Amino acid sequence: MIMRKLLIYVVIALIAISCTKEKLNKENISEIVEAYASKDQLNGSLIIAQKNNIIYQESFGLADVETKTKITSSTVFPIASVTKQFTATAIMILQENGKLSINDKIGNYLEVPPTVQDIPIKNLMNMTSGLYNYWENDVISNKDSILKFHHESESLYFATNTKFHYNNSNYFFLGLLIESVSEMSYSDFLTQNIFKPANMINTVVYEGKEIKRAIGYDQSGNKNDYLITTSDGCILSSAEDLLKWDIALSDNKIITKDSKNKMFEPIALNNGEMNDYCFGWKLEENQDSIALEKRIVSHTGGLAGFGAYNQYDTKKDLYFILLSNQLRPELMNLINDINKELY
16 A cells, blocks of 8 residues: 555655656746847747647747738748758659659659759758759759759769768759659649648648748848748748648658658668768757657758758657747757757
């Protein structure tokens, strides 16, 4: 009887400690975020959640200075390179459906410039293709300009799978591949296979049409509003919708668990080194295991006056989302400070 009572007290104590820790996290995170917001270093929306439990959710500043529209968790932002998560997932869906294999060369499915045709799809996905990056060469972000640039490139930057080089051209060609294999537009394929199943009601592919969204600003508050229409960075979404996206991935609602595991799996370079950029996600540094349950994956996005961040802890089903319509260097400091509190 005494042992039974003692066990009950221990359980109650553990529950109390757990609740206190959760409360402390919320309070500490709130203090961290509000410190940045009070210095005008955060203009945007932030959500931290574990499964369907919201740990912290808050928005700061204006989505549009002229109309005085306030930012909310449903405000639509360009998510820039966070788009790559969706492009990579679309490729995995096509593989599940037997439409392609990521081990095949992209030229098997799509007419591409000579330097591109023999590159395996997986090496485009994990940024080890060796292609030159159109973004780094001041090429306008549209289909014709990017294709012209690669047709004029006579060689690769380096031999495929010998190095990692972050490269928007990879995901531009993956978008073309999605359209060719699915016989649908990139927008229609993602809407049908990802956005609708995940109930992402405020998420769209930007195709040049006017959309109600946050306007981008520079660090001084001047308008700095620029969007792109290619599959390396063309999605617009909200913090609420990105949370739905993370949960849908966690629940294996969009792709199977096996496909998800493959998407988060680093691939060895030719010299045996592991590349920590997987398929549209980057493994967090200093992880001592490549087992899925040990992984935290994330991706940043930056575009003119916009910053985006999505982080998924695959062991704890913990999600961390930040969207801003001011691209400021302090945002990464904020992300690091919050992660120190979470971990």
